[in-house]
Amino acid sequence: MNNKEVVRVLVTIADLLEIKGENMFRVRSYRNAAATIDGLLVSLELIAETDEDRLEDIPGVGKAIHGKIIEILASGSCALLDDLTSELPAGLLDMLGVSGLGAKKVKLFYQSLGIDTVDDLEEAALEGRLRDLPKMGEKSEQKIVKAIERYRRTQKSSKRFRLDSATAIAAEVTEYLSGVEGVETVEVAGSLRRWRESVGDIDILVTGQDGTAVMDAIAAYSEVVEVIGKGDTKTSVLLAVGNTRLQIDVRFVEGASKGAALNYFTGSKEHGVALRGRAKRMGRKLSEYGVFDEETGSQLAGGDEVEVYKALGLPYIEPELRENRGEIEAAEKGELPCLITEADIRGNLHMHTTASDGANTIEEMARAAIVTGYEYIAITDHSKASGIAGGLDEKELLKHINDINVVARKLKDEGEELIILKGTEVDILANGVLDYSDELLSMLDCVVGAVHSGFDMEGERMTARIIAAIESDMLNILAHSTGRLIGAREPYDMDMNAVMDVAAEFGVAMELNSYPQRLDLKDIHCRMAKDKGLLISIATDSHSTGTFSNMTYGVHTARRGWLEKQNILNTRALGELLKILKKDR
Secondary structure (H helix, E strand, O other): OOHHHHHHHHHHHHHHHHHHOOOHHHHHHHHHHHHHHHOOOOOHHHHHHHOHHHHHHOOOOOHHHHHHHHHHHHHOOOHHHHHHHHHOOOHHHHHHOOOOOOHHHHHHHHHHHOOOOHHHHHHHHHOOOOOOOOOOOHHHHHHHHHHHHHHHHHHHOOOOEEHHHHHHHHHHHHHHHHOOOOEEEEEEOHHHHOOOOEEOEEEEEEEEOOHHHHHHHHHOOOOEEEEEEEOOOEEEEEEEEOOEEEEEEEEEOOHHHHHHHHHHHHOOHHHHHHHHHHHHHOOEEEEOOEEEEOOOOOEEEOOOHHHHHHHOOOOOOOHHHOOOOOHHHHHHOOOOOOEOOHHHOOEEOOEOOOOOOOOOOHHHHHHHHHHHOOOEEEEOOEEOOOHHHOOEOHHHHHHHHHHHHHHHHHHHHOOOOOEEEEEEEEEEOOOOOEOOOHHHHOOOOEEEEEOOOOOOOOHHHHHHHHHHHHHOOOOOEEOOOOOOEOOOEOOOOOOHHHHHHHHHHHOOEEEEEOOOOOOEOOHHHHHHHHHOOOOEEEEOOEOOHHHHHHHHHHHHHHHHOOOEHHHEHHHOOHHHHHHHHHOOO
C-alpha cells in the first residue's frame, strides 16, 4: 500500500469524524497527519518494515494514529474507519466527492434535513430547501446543482488514474519484474510514458531470457486481485487502487524488436498511424516487431527506438510529443524543440510555510531547497482573503518578511548560497482587485496572483476579473490559472486566449503548477503560451518539504507543451530573474 492510499483513509476518517460531530482537535489531528504523510519522500511500508515505532517520529503521528497506520498498511482500512462507515450512511462519502462540499456542509445537510445521498441533495437544491440553512442562499443552491452535474461527469471518467498514482504503481511493478530471474530490461510504455495527466491503464514491456517466468511472476504479484488473461507473451492483471481497479498489461518481447515494440505500445494511436503511413509511402512496413522492407521482407530496424525513427527518415521524437500535433512535420524540417529538462530548473517560485497553510517552517523549506539543488526560492504564503488557508493580514505579512530575512541571514552566515525571495500568493478578489495594497506588494520580490473563490463565476466576469488583476501591473506570475483539479473540479469558465494576450502585454508569467492534481496550465495551454512569447514558471506550490519532487510532473507537462529552457522563468540565473521580476517596482 502506497502513502497516497494511507492519506486517503486518514482524510476520510477526518471527514466522517467531523460529520459525526467529534471534537475538532481530533479531526484536525487526522488531517495534519495526512498532510504530513502526503509530503513524505519515503514509503510508510518501508519505515514500518524497519521499525514500526519510527512512525511516531513523523510530525503529527502520535500513538493513536500510529496504530491506525499500522492497521491501514496491513489491511487497507482500520477498525475506526469501518466503525464510522457502518454508523453513517454510505452516501455521505459520495457527497464529499462533490466539488465545494466539505465535511462541514455535508454535516449541515445531513443533520438539518436528513440528506444522505447526492440524489437527495440535488432534489433538495432544485426544490429550494437548502437556501434557508445557515450561510446558504439561492445562489448557493444553484452552485450545488452545477457541482453535482460536474460530479456526475467526473464519475463517468473515474476509471482514469492520476499521473502520480500511476507513476508510483508502475515504479513498484517495474522494480518487482526487474528482480525476476533472466529479465534484462523492463520499460513502461503507453500514455504513462507520454506523461499524460491521467491514464486508463499501464503498459509494461519486458525483455529477457524466459517469457514464461515473467508471465508467471506478474500473475503471482502480491497486489494483483484478478488475472484477466494470461498467455505466453502477454498477461493482463487488475490491481486494487482504493475502491477501483487498475489494469496492467505486461508484454514479453524479443530484444530484436524491443525498440519497435516500445514505439508501438507507447503511442499515441494517432502518432502511430502517421508513422505507419509514412513507412508505407517509403516502401516500408512498420509494426511492433520492427521496420521492414516491403519488397524483400528484411528487417531494417527494431531493437533500438532511435534506429526505428532513423529508418523512417526522422530524428528521434521524444515520447511527450507523440500526439500527432505537428511533431512529425517538425521532425522532417529539423525543427523539433529542445525540450526542457528537470536539470534546467534553478529555483522554485511558489511554496507555503507554517505562516499560512504549510506543514514546514521557512527554514525547513529553505534547507530542503538546498538539498534539492535550487539556487533560489520564493516563499509565497497566502493573503488574508484565504482565511481557510491561514492567510496573512498586512501586519502579519510585514512580520513574515522580517522572518524570511532572519532565515536568509542565518543561512548566509553558515555559508549557504540559497537566495530566499520574499513573496506572496495574493488572492485575486471577485472584482479583480488584489488582496494587498500596491504599497505592500511593492515591498516583495515575487508576487504570485491566484483565484481561490467564486469558481462558478460566469465566463466574461471571470475573464475580466483576471485581466483586471494583471492590468494592476503588480503581478509577476498568474498561478494555476484555470483552477481545475483533475478528476474532481473542472476549470472555471474563462477566455484563456484573452488572458494570455494581456499577460504578454504586462510581462506576467503563467504558472505551470506541478501538483499532480492540478497540472495547470495543461499541455495545450503551455504551447499556446509559448506561441505568444509568454514565460512559464514551473512551480511545485509546495505545502511541505516532501512535495518538491512534484517538479517532475510539471517538467514533463511542459515537455508535452513543447516548452524549451528559454521559455521557462525559473531556468534563469538569479540576476536575470530579478530583472524580470522587478518590472517597474
